[in-house]
Amino acid sequence: MSTASVPLPNWINYALLPLINLILAFLVSGLVVWIIGENPYEALKLMLQGALGRGEGIGFTLYYATNFIFTGLSVAVAFHAGLFNIGSEGQAYVGGLGAALVALAFDHYVPWYVTMPFAVLGAAAFGAAWALIPAWLQAKRGSHIVITTIMFNFIGAALMVYLLVNVLIVPGKMAPETRTFLPGGQLPKLDWLMALFGLKLGPAPFNVSFLIALFMCVAVWVLIWRTKLGYEMRTLGLSRPGAAYAGIPYVKIVMITMLISGGLAGMMALNPVLGASARLQVEFVGGAGFVGIAVSLMGRSHPLGIVLAAILFGVLYQGGAELSFDMPNITRDMIVVIQGLVILFAGALEYMFRPAIVRIYQQFVRG
Amino acid sequence: MDFFDILISIMGSTIRLSIPLIFTALAGLFSERAGIFDIGLEGKMLAAAFAAASAAYVTGSPWIGLASGIGVSLAFSMVHGFASITNRGNQIVSGVAINFVAAGLTVVLGQAWFGQGGRTPQLAGAARFTPITLPGVEAVRDVPVLGPLYANVISGNNLLTYLAFLAVPLSWWVLYRTRFGLRLRAVGENPGAVDTAGISVTWLRYRAVLVAGFLCGFSGTYLAIAQSAAFIKDMSAGKGYIALAALIFAKWKPVPVLLACLLFGFLDALANFMQGKSVPLIGEVPVQIFQALPYILTCILLAGFIGAANPPKAGGVPYVKER
Numbered sequence: 001m002s003t004a005s006v007p008l009p010n011w012i013n014y015a016l017l018p019l020i021n022l023i024l025a026f027l028v029s030g031l032v033v034w035i036i037g038e039n040p041y042e043a044l045k046l047m048l049q050g051a052l053g054r055g056e057g058i059g060f061t062l063y064y065a066t067n068f069i070f071t072g073l074s075v076a077v078a079f080h081a082g083l084f085n086i087g088s089e090g091q092a093y094v095g096g097l098g099a100a101l102v103a104l105a106f107d108h109y110v111p112w113y114v115t116m117p118f119a120v121l122g123a124a125a126f127g128a129a130w131a132l133i134p135a136w137l138q139a140k141r142g143s144h145i146v147i148t149t150i151m152f153n154f155i156g157a158a159l160m161v162y163l164l165v166n167v168l169i170v171p172g173k174m175a176p177e178t179r180t181f182l183p184g185g186q187l188p189k190l191d192w193l194m195a196l197f198g199l200k201l202g203p204a205p206f207n208v209s210f211l212i213a214l215f216m217c218v219a220v221w222v223l224i225w226r227t228k229l230g231y232e233m234r235t236l237g238l239s240r241p242g243a244a245y246a247g248i249p250y251v252k253i254v255m256i257t258m259l260i261s262g263g264l265a266g267m268m269a270l271n272p273v274l275g276a277s278a279r280l281q282v283e284f285v286g287g288a289g290f291v292g293i294a295v296s297l298m299g300r301s302h303p304l305g306i307v308l309a310a311i312l313f314g315v316l317y318q319g320g321a322e323l324s325f326d327m328p329n330i331t332r333d334m335i336v337v338i339q340g341l342v343i344l345f346a347g348a349l350e351y352m353f354r355p356a357i358v359r360i361y362q363q364f365v366r367g
Numbered sequence: 368m369d370f371f372d373i374l375i376s377i378m379g380s381t382i383r384l385s386i387p388l389i390f391t392a393l394a395g396l397f398s399e400r401a402g403i404f405d406i407g408l409e410g411k412m413l414a415a416a417f418a419a420a421s422a423a424y425v426t427g428s429p430w431i432g433l434a435s436g437i438g439v440s441l442a443f444s445m446v447h448g449f450a451s452i453t454n455r456g457n458q459i460v461s462g463v464a465i466n467f468v469a470a471g472l473t474v475v476l477g478q479a480w481f482g483q484g485g486r487t488p489q490l491a492g493a494a495r496f497t498p499i500t501l502p503g504v505e506a507v508r509d510v511p512v513l514g515p516l517y518a519n520v521i522s523g524n525n526l527l528t529y530l531a532f533l534a535v536p537l538s539w540w541v542l543y544r545t546r547f548g549l550r551l552r553a554v555g556e557n558p559g560a561v562d563t564a565g566i567s568v569t570w571l572r573y574r575a576v577l578v579a580g581f582l583c584g585f586s587g588t589y590l591a592i593a594q595s596a597a598f599i600k601d602m603s604a605g606k607g608y609i610a611l612a613a614l615i616f617a618k619w620k621p622v623p624v625l626l627a628c629l630l631f632g633f634l635d636a637l638a639n640f641m642q643g644k645s646v647p648l649i650g651e652v653p654v655q656i657f658q659a660l661p662y663i664l665t666c667i668l669l670a671g672f673i674g675a676a677n678p679p680k681a682g683g684v685p686y687v688k689e690r
Contacts, residue, residue: 143666333474338471340466340469
């Protein structure tokens with residue numbers, strides 16, 4: 001029997017192995033920091049202080065984490081059904097259009113809590129719509145979902161730039177963005193939540209969409225592990241022939257899964273569009289869709305893991321921004337390097353240490 | 368400008384814009400024909416561009432730039448190979464990781480070394496691959512039609528451009544007329560059979576991935592020190608994905624790869640040319656349509672509406688020997 005198929009206890013599979021891979025990613029990042037002539041330990045300290053030191057830092061950290069929870073859930077839901085959705089970036093981008101249209105239509109007339117449910121629906125519907133064609137192509141025409149979702153990221157980006165430059169732009173303004181939403185189209189900040197912990201939020205854009213994200217985590221957990229649909233999705237993800245043998249309709253499950261995945265990605269737009277900037281801007285997603293891949297991999301496609309991984313990446317994003325102030329030699333792009341290394345070690349090289357761990361574990365068990 | 372001059376100028380820029388696509392799509396061709404998906408083409412191109420520009424700046428030699436570009440691209444290929452062949456990791460995940468690491472590292476190192484916000488310093492003429500004037504240009508310049516075509520489209524390109532056009536028949540020959548090529552194609556369709564024949568699947572796939580790295584080294588070098596005179600942050604700007612689209616559009620075959628790259632290069636050139644101009648009857652065509660067209664065409668092709676595009680059967684699946 002090869003070492004790949006030896007069963008290991010859950011705490012090794014779900015805690016120890018990811019932790020080792022994460023540490024390795026940080027060690028290599030530290031090496032990069034050292035190569036460019038800075039002290040990795042100092043850098044780490046500055047980063048943690050910047051992300052978790054003050055209320056404002058925590059506010060920004062959780063703001064970023066909110067984005068990553070949505071996109072992480074989006075990738076994870078598809079992954080449970082064996083689908084690799086690389087299109088969360090584009091789905092979130094188009095989802096922003098849905099959220100913005102609702103806000104633009106409603107903000108004159110009703111308060112934010114009336115707008116919010118419609119904005120959630122709008123964002124989810126537009127995000128899902130952007131996943132619809134790749135889903136159909138995968139389910140009915142057999143085109144690889146990875147390729148089509150990548151293509152749709154670019155098509156979505158082109159579409160959104162066109163709309164913002166030519167259609168939604170405020171006449172007479174140069175910036176390709178919609179008008180600023182009135183308070184009726186904005187999601188309020190969560191100052192009170194921070195105040196409970198004795199922290200001041202300051203200008204950080206931490207807002208209600210964080211609560212929506214947490215709610216979606218619970219909803220996804222229920223969907224995947226407590227419903228028939230979730231069971232069918234997981235069966236399909238484990239084995240397509242097995243699912244077919246059990247009478248699970250491939251086309252239907254693929255379509256539904258991708259619509260849910262796209263919807264979750266679309267809802268990410270609530271946070272930056274309605275929560276932070278109160279208008280639709282070019283490139284507001286800023287790579288959060290791709291971070292979702294890393295978050296989902298780190299969190300082992302489980303909502304709880306995703307929340308933890310999203311906060312970790314929130315720390316990276318906020319801490320990285322602060323770090324680049326204090327150490328101008330290290331640009332914000334260092335985050336992108338760390339992110340890439342996390343994806344590499346936690347995703348592609350996930351089993352690198354497994355044979356060694358299996359050997360140690362077996363010796364240990366035999367005693 | 369009359370119609371013919373416009374045509375000549377668009378043809379010229381079509382060629383310039385196609386070259387990085389040709390190298391990169393051929394790189395993807397070797398890798399994917401051996402059964403290793405490569406989303407990381409974009410990252411390898413970018414890393415190679417940075418390495419080439421940095422080395423050419425420091426040494427003043429475009430050849431050392433090219434060698435560095437290839438070297439760095441090969442190193443990234445080895446990481447991809449190690450993850451997806453030796454460790455049987457997910458090839459897509461590995462490719463995505465490579466794109467991230469390359470996008471971040473080029474800017475971080477560029478800022479640390481040169482302090483120009485991630486750019487490399489402007490290169491002097493001698494440190495670049497500069498245009499070559501082919502013999503007889505002056506003699507034929509006044510010949511109608513053919514003269515300007517020869518002088519402005521065929522002549523006056525740099526060495527890497529001619530190498531790109533040579534790389535296409537060479538790739539065809541390697542893939543279809545050598546033992547290595549036969550085995551490489553076989554390992555992408557049925558690695559089990561290749562293994563049974565006593566040939567190492569692992570070593571074959573590693574070689575395919577290395578060829579991909581080698582070719583991406585050329586495309587990156589072209590971007591940084593032939594087309595431009597410096598590395599700029601994110602200068603590959605999605606060209607790796609366009610090359611991937613071209614590879615699919617060409618149904619994983621060398622000569623169609625050339626044609627698909629020329630088509631996508633032409634769309635790009637046309638988009639640049641059409642910016643702000645209006646077409647009779649239609650009006651101004653948004654530039655975004657041209658930008659999205661390669662991706663839209665590829666999706667339509669993948670849907671099987673213009674003939675089937677079937678990827679190599681074992682693509683994306685790690686080979687497990689004992690099963």
